[in-house]
Amino acid sequence: MxxxxxxxxxxxxxxxxxxxxxxxxxxxxxxxxxxxxxxxxxxxxxxxxxxxxxxxxxxxxxxxxxxxxxxxxxxxxxxxxxxxxxxxxxxxxxxxxxxxxxxxxxxxxxxxxxxxxxxxxxxxxxxxxxxxxxxxxxxxxxxxxxxxxxxxxxxxxxxxVDEDYLRYRIRSTAYLGEALAADGIPVVQPIGGHAVYLDARALLPHVPPLQYPGQALAVALFVEGGIRGSEIGTVMFGRHPDGTESPAAMDLVRLAIPRRTYTQSHVDYVIEVVRYVAARAGELRGYRIVTEPPALRHFTARFAPLA
Ligand SMILES: Cc1ncc(COP(=O)(O)O)c(C=O)c1O
Structure with missing residues (x-):
């Protein structure tokens, strides 16, 4: 269980x-x-x-x-x-x-x-x-x-704190997550409250963590469908205060869902785009960081695609 x-x-x-x-x-x-x-x-x-x-x-x-x-x-x-x-x-x-x-x-x-x-x-x-x-x-x-x-x-x-609102809210997030999981797309289970988390490391096993599979997936979703997710993985957690870098525990892409913003058709569109990108996951390549600030690099680092 x-x-x-x-x-x-x-x-x-x-x-x-x-x-x-x-x-x-x-x-x-x-x-x-x-x-x-x-x-x-x-x-x-x-x-x-x-x-x-x-x-x-x-x-x-x-x-x-x-x-x-x-x-x-x-x-x-x-x-x-x-x-x-x-x-x-x-x-x-x-x-x-x-x-x-x-x-x-x-x-x-x-x-x-x-x-x-x-x-x-x-x-x-x-x-x-x-x-x-x-x-x-x-x-x-x-x-x-x-x-x-x-x-x-x-x-x-x-x-x-209106329970009808909360039921609807949590159900809508689960709707996205369950549709993706039913298609065999790896998502963090059980589905969370405000977001569905795609497991980029599982979807892109050919991209090593230090080539940022979460970033590669987030970029592909934006390029293909205008969907702005966020990497939660080695870009966010991989750099240590002593300057060294190592893989984070997970490489995820968070699809956070703003409250009271999207209809079911918007979410159906997201499902289509994720399916499209997932079907071509083998073609995605990793990234390298071109510049990064001393802390919280995930907000402002610049990336270049690897050949
Ligand atoms: C858990 C958590 N805490 C704090 C914040 C920061 O919120 P704000 O941008 O309003 O300062 C965020 C948002 O992005 C968050 O997810």
Whole structure:
């Protein structure tokens, strides 16, 4: 059976890490819900409670990257034992109660075009953050956002926990993933909340990881069909602080689906294009990096195709 909560933090590894490094060297523990780089997979309440217990044991604050909190709560409702009878909004409250703070990009489950927030229980820390906010973004009542965007976030937060909306949202993502999987195209299973992740390493076994199969597939989807996906693999994670490079754990292409944007026909078009490219996967070649910045190279590196 497939693991229903592949986004879970490895609690034993977290404990080992904190013990080895020493809690004094670790300012915060972050859990991203859902796990974006690992396939849009959810984190269970049981896992969040276990992480909370480790944080309590070592006196560490637990923060959430909560940008997909509602999708994560929906998965908890439909997959986690004992949660089916609860309202999503109650699950969201419990998730929040387990953390000391959160970062939030409201462009995701805020259903807004822009904006986000940083929230925390520690009043002293919050005051320091507010002072930086005033210096960098704007006064705390608007944080650099226009009033209309704040209104959009407030409305989005009401609508995002609507269970009909969530059922539709998660179902539409699964529709894309299931259609591709039925055609034998390798995708990360189970299908995640906001995106379908193509397994480029499996689809392009002739392109070694250091020739960036995820990038090759992402480029081909854009060239053939104007579909803009994103490599999540060796380009994103392969360069290390000491300058060396090695293959990432996976070479994926993320097809993230904006909320309330596409119809089923748009998604059918995506399916056709992915099928077309997958049928010609053997012809795709790898890439080399021409220039890259010292950090976060996946945002701005330049590539050239290999012959
Ligand atoms: C998990 C996660 N956290 C944070 C962000 C950053 O969001 P923003 O671009 O609004 O700062 C993203 C988005 O791309 C994301 O997927």
């Amino acid at each position: 497939l693991h229903p909560f592949k986004g879970n933090m490895d609690v034993a590894a977290l404990e080992r890490f904190v013990e080895e490094r020493g809690p004094a060297t670790i300012p915060v523990v972050f859990v991203t819900i859902t796990n974006n780089s690992g396939g849009g997979q959810p984190v269970s309440l049981a896992n969040l409670r276990a992480v909370r217990a480790v944080c309590d044991r070592f006196g560490l604050p637990l923060f959430l990257d909560a940008c997909r909190f509602a999708e994560n709560a929906w998965f908890i409702k439909v997959r986690e034992e004992g949660q089916a009878g609860r309202q999503v909004v109650d699950i969201v409250r419990e998730i929040a109660s387990l953390a000391d703070g959160m970062t939030m990009s409201a462009k995701k489950d805020g259903l807004a075009n822009i904006g986000g927030w940083l929230a925390m229980n520690d009043d002293g820390l919050a005051e320091q953050c507010r002072n930086v906010l005033i210096l960098t973004e704007g006064f705390v009542t608007y944080g650099g956002l226009a009033g209309r965007d704040l209104e959009a976030v407030a409305q989005g937060l009401r609508e995002v």
